[in-house]
Amino acid sequence: MKYTIVDHIQRQVDLNAEASRDLEGILVNRLVRKRQFIVQPGFACTHQTYVQKGSFRGYLVTADGTEHTVQFAIEDWFISDFHSYIFQEPATLFVEALEDSAVQQIEYSHVETLCKTHHSLEHFFRLVAQKSFAFSQKRILSNFEMQAEERFLFFKKQYPQIEARVPQYALASYLGISPEFLSKIKRNSTQST
């Protein structure tokens, strides 16, 4: 049984027949292979990507070559370089498949058009953006108030499926620590269990 973007939206708001038909009309199904990029720095992020199967991560690579993960996405999640997407400016992030994946994509201009036509879709995207913002604020706070080990344990508890599925260097760069240090944290926190 596969997830679809329409089901995902229907779970949160009521879409009438025309809205869901129009939405289906702009969906693009796509297969993405492991290590393939769906967003790259320098090119505008033209689509929002809904993960049907597989997993992704979005990350920044700084001048010194360090990676900083902004977001992971697994089944039933959206991913993009959101700043690039909403301002339609060149991306700064890479968004890369961590596994062979199946996605549904919707393009910026199509989404904006449908939001004008269907109040229900505008409503949905408002809710999504608001929740995303709220959680993003929480993440800023947890990065401040917890130290590395607590952040790791918290993440592991909150997103066990993700912790088990992503490479450790990716998780380290999400937590804001070096891969070596994450390794040391794991050693210490398992031995005391």
Place this chain on the structure above:
Amino acid sequence: MKYTIVDHIQRQVDLNAEASRDLEGILVNRLVRKRQFIVQPGFACTHQTYVQKGSFRGYLVTADGTEHTVQFAIEDWFISDFHSYIFQEPATLFVEALEDSAVQQIEYSHVETLCKTHHSLEHFFRLVAQKSFAFSQKRILSNFEMQAEERFLFFKKQYPQIEARVPQYALASYLGISPEFLSKIKRNSTQST
């Protein structure tokens, strides 16, 4: 000449006569004195607050007594405990006036009602949430990729009015460093100018 919430919104989207009239109908004008709280942990954040005059900060106080500033707001900005506001759950933040201030407030349930009635308002609040989310993501990244001194200089450059207006301990807690360390940073970065 004073800012108003209606002007603020009109600058971004077209409001017809009914929408702006209905919006005016739910506005509550309020004066807030320095050091007064408009949001406190334990109580739901029922309103979004638009700053007409003055300044505010939103911050978390952790178990060990440390403060962590999430957001500042000056004239023409909104502030709230956004997580509490959108989920209508008890707040975790304090939102406190840094100066004697004048604000306009809109209540959650009224906003939701107006968003249903007026597509233009739903659109406005989607745009706001999306931009807020995009900038929040950027902030997470800049906390990772820059170290304390860079973060300070970046903030000073991007928000000079705020840097000049808020107490240093508040700015330190926004940057995620101790007040002592911010003091040392300032000493070093001014002497080399």
Place this chain on the structure above:
DNA sequence: CGTCTATTTGAATGTACTCAAAAGCGGTGG
């Protein structure tokens, strides 16, 4: 002018990083 709070300064400490090297694991070809 005195009191209270905010900022500065310095010394000792800790958390997390860098660098280098070894060990583990997975995929691919012979």
Place this chain on the structure above:
DNA sequence: CCACCGCTTTTGAGTACATTCAAATAGACG
């Protein structure tokens, strides 16, 4: 099916960025 190669994870030693604590100084407000 095993062997090898490359990439990821682990380990350890030395180091750097930022913290804590304590005390002195400066500013704000009544």
